[in-house]
Amino acid sequence: MAADPEPRLVLRRTVFWRPVFWRPVLRARATLRLAGLMAAAVAVLSLGAMALQYRLVATRLTEAQKDLLSADLSGLGALYDQRRIIALRQAIDYRAASGGQELLLLTDRHGRILAGTEDRWPADVAPQGAGFDLSTPQEITRGTGRWLVVARELPGGFGLLAGRPLAPVDATLAALKRGMIGLALALLAAAALVGWIAARQVMGRIGRLNRLADQVAAGDLEARLPGPRKADEFGLLETHMHHMLDRIESLNRATHRLSDTIAHEMRTPLNRMAARLSAINGQEETVSQLREEMRGAIRIFDALLDISRAEADHGSGGGLLPVNLSTLAEGVWELYEAAAEEKGLIPVADIAPGLMVLGDRTLISQMLANLLDNAIKYCAPGDRLRLTLSPGPLHLLEIADSGPGLPKGMGDEIFERFTRADRDRGIRGHGLGLALVRAIAMRHGAKLSLPATGQGLTLRLEWPPLTSG
């Protein structure tokens, strides 16, 4: 018995059963991902460029304030060289009165303020050095903003403090930052929009191809894209796809033609042989054996053609009509039940009435006949044979017997052509019955599986039901 109730066949069908509506979302995912990636790359690059610019502006503006401070210091230095503290005091008084931007303070050695824009020496600033240059500048926070200051102790214990505000720098940088954030957001939005438009265009072009592929997969080999093709890579892809479809179509036609030709070329000489056989008198036994052999050869040959035709038509809904699966099952069961009873089996059928599927009446009958014939062939007198058909999301058809089951080590390969177990060499057959069953199941979109049971062989078919609309 198969340990895995999900054979390859079932997996193939799963693809067929996927609901169609979420496919576009899935298809769009790759394109959207690409667009998102492009938008993110643009945004990261722009943000990097903006950060660099921010740094440059910040440095440049601070340098400008430093230059101003340096000019202040050299001016004060020149005055000090001429008339020492008196000149400094006059100049600072004058500057403080004129209300400039700068910070200036002159104290005596007791820390008393001689002149300046401040009334107190800032606590967090200690004088460093005595020169009028820009070495050892300090940053302090006063009031609402940052200041760049230089503190000196001049000969005689006089303290000098000169500073320039960094607030204009900070204000400019803050404005720049706001502008940049706005720009970054606008950039992201623009990148997303451009990405979306690009993705939509690509999706549109790819969607055409996907719809064509779906149509072909659904069995319409003659489907082609309408209208002219553009001279871009998509147009080229469409042309390639058309060439491919032309080739598939002609191969498919050739296959159908070939099977007809083979049928004709093989059956016609057999027919002549049959005609000549009937002219032979007095050897009825041999003639009837030869005829049975000929019939057997034709059956193998028909089964092979039926399998390849059903496989070729797989996925195409063409040729399928609403059929009453219950009635078909009852009919075939009735035909084989007598044979099962005659062999001493215990046949039981439990068929729910009125279950409709989309199918080919003859193929389904053939399939059920193969399954029942198989079960009867392998079971021994006293074995049970059960056919169950019950409704559900998928109509469930099971043929279960209490016979010898599958040979050890065999699973889904029993559905392959010409597969026969060594154990069964003595039993008539060519290993085509179950291969035909699988091909017919696939043709109808029915899931075929071998559920594990304790005894015998159970074969399960799950049919997509036909809902009356």
Add this chain to the structure above:
Amino acid sequence: MCLTRRLWCSESAMTMTDRILIIEDDPEIAAAVANEVRALGCEPSHRDTLDGGLTESASGDYRVIVLDRMLPGGDGVDAIAQIRAGGSRAMILVLSALGRAAERVEGLEKGADDYLPKPYEPEELRARLRALLRRGTIQVADNDLMAFGDLEIRLKARTVHVRRSHVPVSPREFALLTFFAQNAGHVVTRMQLLETVWNLHFDPGTNVVDVHVGRLRRKLEEAGAHVIRSVRGEGYLFAQSMAGEPGGG
């Protein structure tokens, strides 16, 4: 064999022989079919192209047309509508190498009255030609009661009596018996039974039909009616030994 002739050649037997048209491109097979036709007491005529056959079917008064499929000029099955349009009321038997179940069903759906795949067995062809010749005349004999000696089949009540006592049969056995009775005196093949009684158009490879015929036969024989016998290598024969005539005839 007076009964037999009267059944399949009906009223026309008085004036002329039934004519059968063979449209077949293989001369050897055409000759073999013509031999079977003559063996039935009918007159064959042969055309080896579709166009020739179409013209002939419209001009001649044929009871049956034996039609090949892969002919020079096209597929015989596709030409059935043209044969009908030409005014022919002949029964059409498609005899073709395209013999898979799907192809047989296709042929029947396109208007063929019967479909026999090649290679055919001469007995099978004869049985089917006879059945076709009888069709159309059997309706005249259609009545509620069919009687074969001690055996009585009541069609409306769907009951079977042997020597006045009721023999219980299943619906399928009744259909089987009716088909036998309608072809009384002639060999009926297993494929014919599968096709007409079970409406199945494939060769199951096993003799499932034999089991059903065997059961019906036992029931009838236990009641005293020995009406079905098997013909080796051909099929079954109903009521051949009975001297009685169908009740409605």
